[in-house]
Amino acid sequence: MTQAVPSQQDGGATILEIGQQPDVWREVAGRTDPAVNDFLRELTGRPDLRIILTGAGSSAFIGEIAAAALRRHLGRRVDAISTTSIVARPLDHLERETPTLMVSFGRSGNSPESLATTALADELVRDISHLVITCDPAGELGRAHNGRDNSRVVFMPERTNDTGFAMTSSLTSMLLTCLRLLGPATAEDxxxxxxxxxxxxxxxxxxxxxxxxxxxxxxxxxxxxxxxxxxxxxxxxxxxxxxxxxxxxxxxxxxxxxxxxxxxxxxxxxxxxxxxxxxxxxxxxxxxxxxxxxxxxxxxxxxxxxxxxxxxxxxxxxxxxxxxxxxxxxxxxxxxxxxxxxHGKTPDNPFPSGEVNRIVQGVTIYPMTSGA
Known part of the structure; x- marks a missing residue:
């Protein structure tokens, strides 16, 4: 039985982005980047290293799925903490004297909390390094960290920058890449x-x-x-x-x-x-x-x-x-x-009136001040 593909109006982009995932996984699992691998090998060789996996919404759940596998594989402390939690209560989550690798996930890298979280880490953690895994080379997070000595940016294949509302291939490609770079995943997996x-x-x-x-x-x-x-x-x-x-x-x-x-x-x-x-x-x-x-x-x-x-x-x-x-x-x-x-919805754009947006809007980022 062949299932009809929904039109672009009712979810065609979303179903195509769901369906492309097997090929995307084959691609990202087979990738190697010696410069990124060397950067991570040096960091994870430090017994006192803490790793924070962070993102907002679906990107935060990547960390929740991956954290335990990385903890077992590396024998290091690995914490999954959303950017929304870090931005709201940075001193609850960031430790000044603990060497930290912050792994940031973001489909576009344009969420205000994503940018604020890495900036807060730079401000509040004495020894901080960054690994940014993102799908949009034009996104603000990738551009902010590209070329920095203490950062490496890994871009997903262009097609994973989902055009549908919900994260599908963007999420799974970033998850698999994280497990490939820092966890137990192999190309055969x-x-x-x-x-x-x-x-x-x-x-x-x-x-x-x-x-x-x-x-x-x-x-x-x-x-x-x-x-x-x-x-x-x-x-x-x-x-x-x-x-x-x-x-x-x-x-x-x-x-x-x-x-x-x-x-x-x-x-x-x-x-x-x-x-x-x-x-x-x-x-x-x-x-x-x-x-x-x-x-x-x-x-x-x-x-x-x-x-x-x-x-x-x-x-x-x-x-x-x-x-x-x-x-x-x-x-x-x-x-x-x-x-x-x-239910008669349009999955590519479930909120045509803009009540909820593909990239979150309306967030004010406040500076850290001692008198606040």
Whole structure:
């Protein structure tokens, strides 16, 4: 069965940008830049180094997905802190005497908080270095750091600078690049992830059938790195449907502590299953619990290992959950796109009146002053 591609008016740019991700991953996983690698090798060789992964919105969730994998791989302190948190409370998050590598993610690099965060780090941290991962070579963040001795800028392929409203290929290309530069990802992993995403693309009719049920509540559940994925999935659904549906995110264990009270017959729960055999027990427990309460059709399970009644993606069973999140994200993006279309929205521009913008507007950045 061939699924018709939506027009540019109703989401054509978004679906093309979702669909290009396997090829993008192959490209970015195969890239090497000796100058960047040498810069990072020298920094990560320092036992006292702290790494901050930062961005706003979806770009912040890249850090939440990647942090634990980098921490294990490097044996260094790695913190995922959004630019919005740093700008609002810089002294809570920046440590003057701790040598720090700040890794900044930004599709355009034009968000005011992104620029303010690196400026605050320069002002407040004595020994600061920057790695900027961005999709727009004309963006302010990339231009501000290009050529600086303590900074390196890595630009994603031009096509990842998504023209659709929501971050899709921009997000996953920056995530994979981070895991390739500082984490456990290899070029071979890029191929495995691409094949898994291509399998998901072939399931578009099945994903659209989930959207056609027109559920009003979507729960996204995942553990560890997949909790960041769940958060991004909930945001993608909220953005593309222009708030038409209610979305929640949590971990399977955290879900029972209050949020589970919002379950009803108009709910679809998406559970992202961990590749870690210990963690997976908790994921499957919540699957069984929700199915017992609402029925099998109320839960969709995405897994990289064989589990009952799940969408099982091939070839990724041995990968870290931070990497598994990449094809899982493709599922979330397709589900959000098709749900938006079912609700009569225009995913390429869900807010034609400008209530929410592709690049955030209306933010005033205040200077750090002792009398403030």
């Amino acid at each position: 890029g191929e495995a992830l691409a094949l898994a995403a291509e399998q998901l693309a072939s399931l578009q009719p099945d994903i659209r059938a989930l959207a056609q049920a027109k559920k009003q509540r979507f729960f996204f559940l995942g553990s560890g790195p997949l909790a960041g994925l769940a958060r991004e999935s909930a945001l993608k659904m909220l953005e593309l449907t222009a708030g038409e549906v209610v979305t929640y995110f949590d971990s399977p264990l955290g879900f029972r502590h209050g949020p589970k009270s919002a379950l009803d017959g108009d709910t679809l729960a998406i559970v992202y299953v961990s590749n870690d055999s210990y963690t997976r027990r908790y994921d499957l427990d919540i699957v069984n619990e929700i199915r017992a309460q609402l029925g099998a059709e109320a839960v969709t399970v995405i897994s990289g290992v064989p589990v009952p009644d799940a969408i099982v993606l091939p070839g990724i069973h041995g990968l870290d959950d931070a990497l598994v999140a990449l094809p899982y994200l493709v599922f979330a993006q397709y589900l959000a796109l098709f749900t938006a279309l079912e």
